Amino acid sequence: MLEPLGVDATCELVYREMLTHPGEGVAALAQRLGLSREDVGIALDQLSSLALVRQSYEPSGRQRPVSPEVAMRILLERQSAELEAHQHRLALSRAAATQLIAEASEAMADPQQVGVELLVGIDRIREWLSQLATEIQGEVLTFAPDGAQTQDNMDASRPLNLGLLQRGVRLRTIYLESIRSDAPTLDHVRSLIRSGAEVRTAPLLPTRMIIADRRLAMLPVDDHDSGRGAVVFSESPTVQALHALFESVWERARVVGGAPPSSKDADLAPQDAAALKLLAEGHTVESIAKRLGVSPRTARRITTSLQDRLGARGRFEAGVKAVRRGWLPMRD
CATH class of the missing domain: 1.10.10.10 (Winged helix-like DNA-binding domain superfamily/Winged helix DNA-binding domain)
Incomplete structure (x- = not known):
């Protein structure tokens, strides 16, 4: 116990x-x-x-x-301190990863580097995608982590996607779970499905990504600022690893129009589970909103509801109680 x-x-x-x-x-x-x-x-x-x-x-x-009362207070305070230390280590890890990505991005800009191309600006990225659409033969895999899609993005991608589907190219896309609450995005997705696309949703996505024919992979330089450009990898172990990542997320993602989560997941919806994980890791409401693809107001409502359900007064106590309830895994 x-x-x-x-x-x-x-x-x-x-x-x-x-x-x-x-x-x-x-x-x-x-x-x-x-x-x-x-x-x-x-x-x-x-x-x-x-x-x-x-x-x-x-x-x-x-x-x-x-006494048991004192014991519970001691143990909860100890767990809270450990969670805070863990969150500090996560913050340091994220900072180190950000630095590594920045250094790698500078290296990617080196025109001498084989198998890597840097695309700068939205116009250059869209030109590259238009050219790619004429060359794809078999399959396109996409992570779309922006939540509700803008009308401009949907208008720009629709003719490219329909053209690929008409040529028999397989399209598989994973959106955030939050698109199920946005009518225009859901209409857009259903239109693609009627044309032959395969679409699933996940509570969280690691990055924005496009993989073409298992030979090219495009990732943003900065997930929060598309204008900074994108990096294209070709014919490399990196592409193979990114393809494996996509398949792993695809396997766990939920089909749009498919059955709801099974009864064993009914206690905590996928979006709530993702929000709880981010809350326990120390993310702010604004960061949680960005990762889930929802508004800050919605993210605040989700996190407040979770803390109320757990009877927790703060994120650290919520993390401890979520572990005890089995909503979060125990740390090693």
């Missing part, structure tokens, strides 16, 4: 027995629980390190358990 809070089964048994029979020593505890004295001694050391038992001021000098 207390394992999600860092207390293993043996320690919990010893702690509970000490609450029931305060003042007993190692030998008596071992006899009652059917454990060796060594096991009880190890458990007492661990409980002491967690501040769940303290040295008694009585002449016996034996250890005594803190």
Whole structure:
């Protein structure tokens, strides 16, 4: 019961027995629980390190358990501190990854680099896509992480997509789950499906991406600013790895027009699960809104609802309680 809070089964048994029979020593505890004295001694050391038992001021000098209320407060505060430290490490990791991407982007601009092309500006990207549309033979795979699509984007992509479908090219696209709440985007998607496209949705997508015929892959230099350009990889292990990433997300994504999530997922909808994961990682409401493809107001409503359902007063407590409920995995 207390394992999600860092207390293993043996320690919990010893702690509970000490609450029931305060003042007993190692030998008596071992006899009652059917454990060796060594096991009880190890458990007492661990409980002491967690501040769940303290040295008694009585002449016996034996250890005594803190009250369950104090124990829960100690354990929750400890978990909150660990979550905060984990979020700090995530922030540092994201900063390091951002730096790496920036350095890689500069390298990609090197015209001498084989198999990499840098496209600068929206016009250049659209020209490249128009040219690509005439060359594609078999399949186009797309991550579309912007949520509701703008009318300009839909108008620009529609003739290209329909032209590909008419030539027998297979189109597979993954949008964010949030498009199901946007009527114009959903109408656009359904129109593509009627023409032969395959479309699924996922709560989160790692990046914007297009893969053509498993030989070319285009990714943005900056997910938040398309105007900075895009990078095209060709005939490389990078393309193979990106293709594997797409297939992995596709397998878990939900078909548009398909069945709703199974009953085992009904306790937490896919979008709520994604929001909870981001909340526990330390994302702000604005960041969660961007990642889910919804408005800040909607993101605030989702996160507030999650905290209310968990009975949590803040994101750290929400993370702890979500782990205990099984909505988030336990950290190693």
